[in-house]
Amino acid sequence: MPVRIRLLGPLTVERDGTELTGPALGGVRERRLLAILALASGDVVAKDVIIERLWDQLPKHPAAAVDTAVSLA
16 A cells, blocks of 8 residues: 655645545644654654654653654554
8 A cells, every 4th residue: 555745835645546634644743743754764763853843842751642642643
């Protein structure tokens, strides 16, 4: 199932040629996470980097918050 992610302009995701919209893309944080991981091109992204880029104020349990965001994405 091929997936195409466009990061220039509004973020768009296509799966099998069909653009995903609405809840299928999650909220703003999930979209940001998707962009971070897509730009990493398969490289490992440290949780600290994800936390720094996704939250203006640190959540009470940052590592758990990243795990939750990843499971929703």
